[in-house]
Amino acid sequence: xxxxxxxxxxxxxQGLEAARFVSDDPVDHExxxxxxxxxxxxxxxxxxPPAFAQLFHRWLRESSGVADPYRDVxxxxxxxxxxxxxxxxERIAAAADPMYLALRLAVAGNVxxxxxxxxxxxxxxxxxxxxxxxxPFEGDMEAFRAAVQGADSILYLADNAGEIFxxxxxxxxxxxxxxxxxxxGGPVLNDATREDAEAAGLCxxxxxxxxxxxxxxxxxASCSEAFRxxxxxxxxxxxxxxxxxxxxxxxxxxxxxxxxxxxxxxxxHAGLPLGSHAAIRWTRQxxxx
Amino acid sequence: xxxxxxxxxxxxxQGLEAARFVSDDPVDHExxxxxxxxxxxxxxxxxxPPAFAQLFHRWLRESSGVADPYRDVxxxxxxxxxxxxxxxxERIAAAADPMYLALRLAVAGNVxxxxxxxxxxxxxxxxxxxxxxxxPFEGDMEAFRAAVQGADSILYLADNAGEIFxxxxxxxxxxxxxxxxxxxGGPVLNDATREDAEAAGLCxxxxxxxxxxxxxxxxxASCSEAFRxxxxxxxxxxxxxxxxxxxxxxxxxxxxxxxxxxxxxxxxHAGLPLGSHAAIRWTRQxxxx
Numbered sequence: 067x068x069x070x071x072x073x074x075x076x077x078x079x080q081g082l083e084a085a086r087f088v089s090d091d092p093v094d095h096e097x098x099x100x101x102x103x104x105x106x107x108x109x110x111x112x113x114x115p116p117a118f119a120q121l122f123h124r125w126l127r128e129s130s131g132v133a134d135p136y137r138d139v140x141x142x143x144x145x146x147x148x149x150x151x152x153x154x155x156e157r158i159a160a161a162a163d164p165m166y167l168a169l170r171l172a173v174a175g176n177v178x179x180x181x182x183x184x185x186x187x188x189x190x191x192x193x194x195x196x197x198x199x200x201x202p203f204e205g206d207m208e209a210f211r212a213a214v215q216g217a218d219s220i221l222y223l224a225d226n227a228g229e230i231f232x233x234x235x236x237x238x239x240x241x242x243x244x245x246x247x248x249x250x251g252g253p254v255l256n257d258a259t260r261e262d263a264e265a266a267g268l269c270x271x272x273x274x275x276x277x278x279x280x281x282x283x284x285x286x287a288s289c290s291e292a293f294r295x296x297x298x299x300x301x302x303x304x305x306x307x308x309x310x311x312x313x314x315x316x317x318x319x320x321x322x323x324x325x326x327x328x329x330x331x332x333x334x335h336a337g338l339p340l341g342s343h344a345a346i347r348w349t350r351q352x353x354x355x
Numbered sequence: 356x357x358x359x360x361x362x363x364x365x366x367x368x369q370g371l372e373a374a375r376f377v378s379d380d381p382v383d384h385e386x387x388x389x390x391x392x393x394x395x396x397x398x399x400x401x402x403x404p405p406a407f408a409q410l411f412h413r414w415l416r417e418s419s420g421v422a423d424p425y426r427d428v429x430x431x432x433x434x435x436x437x438x439x440x441x442x443x444x445e446r447i448a449a450a451a452d453p454m455y456l457a458l459r460l461a462v463a464g465n466v467x468x469x470x471x472x473x474x475x476x477x478x479x480x481x482x483x484x485x486x487x488x489x490x491p492f493e494g495d496m497e498a499f500r501a502a503v504q505g506a507d508s509i510l511y512l513a514d515n516a517g518e519i520f521x522x523x524x525x526x527x528x529x530x531x532x533x534x535x536x537x538x539x540g541g542p543v544l545n546d547a548t549r550e551d552a553e554a555a556g557l558c559x560x561x562x563x564x565x566x567x568x569x570x571x572x573x574x575x576a577s578c579s580e581a582f583r584x585x586x587x588x589x590x591x592x593x594x595x596x597x598x599x600x601x602x603x604x605x606x607x608x609x610x611x612x613x614x615x616x617x618x619x620x621x622x623x624h625a626g627l628p629l630g631s632h633a634a635i636r637w638t639r640q641x642x643x644x
Contacts, residue, residue, distance in 0.1 A: 071371055071381070071384055071385060071388055072371065074367065074371070074388060074392070075364050075365075075367040075368035075371060076364075078363060078364040078367050078392075078395075079364035082360055082361065082363070082364060092360070095360055096360060096400070099360055099363060100396050100397075103363070103367075103392050103393075103395050103396035104392075104393075104396045106367075106392050107389050107392035107393045107396060108389075111385070
């Protein structure tokens, strides 16, 4: 999707929040904020929001010399998620429909998104995940189950650190021998990289690849050729998070998008209620299954 | 107060919302948003937020040729407020402490602020005002009463259209022969001008002056000399809204600030809980009565 005008104030807020991740000095914060404003003033709105964020965060890492500003917070969310796993795994094992509960929890974990809301803390995220089943669900569980059963190869696109533990709960319900998990090729925001997949024990469960890109989404042109080949060959792509939706919603592929609808722009673009948990297929013709 | 870095993303959002008040054409919206971003990138943060907003909105009116972009919405809120008056006036008449209820309602009316939240509708505002007494109150009613009784002249600084009807409820509880009401000197955002004071019938109740300025606050250097004289001569100033607080909090004058704490920046600056209703005096030494 294109970048909407309403994305721009949100970028600026994200730029200021990011500044506080690379420095404690208000002089740096002001300099970075002014740079974000200048970049936003010239932004190419025909690109997706993650394309803009990719450039900004790359510049921020290079100019600050901080290679992975969100490393600490990613680890904090990984620890929070890890602590929730034993209880959630028991609930899934006892559930009438384990795959459905695992799917709902994987989508619920998408609340851990420091792009949309920089100030979210572990406590708020945990509470939100525990209330997950109370949120409206937009999707067709039987269609999801059939898509999984009919796929010889499934490419699962991870989104954020912390969240990736909840992805594992869903992946455990899939035919793991047919699943490949893809993470970002390098640090950007709190997006999951290989370290986070390892922290969640996913490297022992499925094949893990990276997409070769530092965009907070999946911009195919920015990904490695090896990733693009895996993407093209997959029977089914399970795409987590808004960033992957924003960058892949117009791709001609068999994609099921799993995400929380966290902002009014995405709600309007996808035609889904704000706050809902989505498991949808999507085509250029807005055909949804 | 100075402009905080956290005010900047909010300015940008306000700039986009303002664009939609002067035009229905997305091309205009983009042009105005990019101009707001460029202005924000060069903003003088030693000035107060209303100083920045004054320049932006003046440019917007001049470049669009729309002299009063918020005129329609101001009239809508005036009508909403007018419809609420008979019931509220009965409640005040029956109250154990009519001045306290009128004060609370005047502060509650400060929810009608299109700078802080452009999208607020009449229904939301009305509901919020009806729940006013449930919100925490930061102030000392007896100190307020004593300040009013001890003042030979009271200058009441209005804030927004619609809200000004709720100001009237409080002004009716004051010694009206000693009250002068000041409105903005020209249109800016949904701030009240003389038309709105007339709509609320205030010109028949008290002397109404304008401050000669088009800032969404009271920047004394931008006000007329006549207004500055009235300001200097008043025994007590009752200052409504965040914009007036942001621009007058460091003035050496006997000011009681009446406002809703509507954003985290003001909450932190004033040391008051977000969402609270304030009736506070304030000095450079942060002495509060």
